[in-house]
Amino acid sequence: MKNVIFITSRLDEKHGGLTASLLNKVRILNENKNLISTILTFHAASEFNQVKSTIMQRYNLYKKVKIYNINEFFRSRCLTAPEKKYDINTEIYTPVKVNDTKYEYYHLGVKVLEIFYRNRQIKEVRHFNQSNVCFQKDVIDNDGYLYWRSYYLNSQLSRQIFFRRDLTPFLTREFDAINKSDKIKSLVLFEKETIRFNTFNDFKAYFINFFIEKPITYLVGEARSIDPVILNIKDECIRKIFMTHSIHIRPGTDIIRAGNRHVLSHLNDIDALVLLTNKQKEDIDRRFGVRSNYYVIPHSIKIPTITEKREQNKVVIISRLHKEKRIDHSIKAFAQVINKIPDAKLHIYGEGEEKENLQKLINKMGLQNNIKLKGYSQQVNKILQSADCSLLTSQYEGFALAVQESIANGTPVIAYDIDYGPSDMITDGVNGYLVEKNNIDKLSHSIIKYLKKTTKEKKIYSTAAINKARQFSNEQFSNNWFFLFDSIKKKSPNMNPIITFFNINRSKFNKHKYYLNLQIRLNKEINRVPLFKASFLHKSTLINREKTKIDFIEPHTIRQNNNCFTLKFIFDIRQFKKHETYLTSIIIQDHDQYFDLPITINNYELDTKSLSFKKCKVLINTEHNTLQFEL
Structure with a gap:
């Protein structure tokens, strides 16, 4: 059985696409290849075990993956005394209720405590000095045990001590409070042997080493903040794989994004770089040289059953309403569409910081009858199946999942030909259109061109869209990953010419x-x-x-x-x-x-x-x- 470890920074109940793709990946690899993989995380979270249980249930991951957090891992080791729940004596203080979840406690007119509750349980206790400055904060887990205690110097975090359930400390983190920096200066791990670490990355590497097994362990870096840690681990039995989730160039520039520099400047020291699209691979080839260890493994998708009837001249967008998504381009293009097709309508699904500005633009252009902001919806398949086509006008994408979801539902996509994603899934004039980026006139022309097609012609495009989506099956996805694992079994030493x-x-x-x-x-x-x-x-x-x-x-x-x-x-x-x-x-x-x-x-x-x-x-x-x- 392969020992595959996926390494990411954190695991939250409410998470974005990067975490979702990781969790789906480990599930698919188990269901198709019987791989029980491991996920490692590094954040401090008092509710980690509850979040893990929720995620395991949501993604159907029980007995399919093992998930560990660096703090929970060491917290559960080396218990030397009976477990003892957190307790604080407030009898001598005067309580003041602020709201249902917060109480303040006073002594001789001076506030000494703030206690925060959740579900009638203490979650956090803040201690105050005579000057009303918080100097200590206690964080309690969901089971009522002290998890960590933070100390402050002039309101700046200076030290954190993490506790086992028996109230013995297992970790101390020191911060550079004098220079008002939240950077960790050093860490001390208290086990049978006390170990001091100069950096948090050194501690992370120490943790990862507990899971490395012979003959081969595959370390897959899923978050850019972890890349330096993996790169610095020296062990002949490990294979270093780095997963790329987004573009590597700062938008609108020719500058490599800071987070990508560690790996892209050490490509001769890694075993594999996984990219989501062929177009991004071509760019990496051009910038950093052609290598055999670049692997294109796009996200997979399951083809849903078509249950909805398509509404003629209905166009949809499913997207976060953020500036880089450039929904305003679609709105401006649709104004021209309506001049040619008066009953055309554009429904935009999603939430975000640009919602108010987009509504103002719709109102200003007098498009309220044709363009609607519909808010967030989980009914993605129904929305896409009800439309003639969908639009994507982003400034950039890492993969463009919206395109993949659309073609899987048989809904052709009209998209800007951006980096990266659309050109890997859209064949221009076959299952949608690729439009010169930023060209609103050409975008409107392509929308009009498609909406004016006959029902028979649209059916051909729809069928082609589904056929293209079949190339991204879970089976092919799993085969691609196992081909990668097998290809890098034999390690190639660096030539250093x-x-x-x-x-x-x-x-x-x-x-x-x-x-x-x-x-x-x-x-x-x-x-x-x-x-x-x-x-x-x-x-x-x-x-x-x-x-x-x-x-x-x-x-x-x-x-x-x-x-x-x-x-x-x-x-x-x-x-x-x-x-x-x-x-x-x-x-x-x-x-x-x-x-x-x-x-x-x-x-x-x-x-x-x-x-x-x-x-x-x-x-x-x-x-x-x-x-x-x-x-």
């Missing part, structure tokens, strides 16, 4: 040609020749990585031994664009590893003056000591 020798000469007979020779050494012996390329990056295109231009030269490769290779190639300036500076590097690609090594002139003497002439200057970047050509 270095350039050990370099020289460059200009032809005596043809001054336009430069002859470059390099020697590359790997830190492991391999029985094959990696793919080598000489890379010449156009410096002027560095501003936007989406449009970066690179020219490649295939070198002549000579194997010296199993870990040393000589590369020879010719840089002919006549083959390159003029008025450009070229940054040089060597690309090395071998299965799951990809390296882009700048050609550096560290220990080699280079007479750039004699190598240069009117049409080409040979340069050395003074900051990085790298070779460049300026034409």
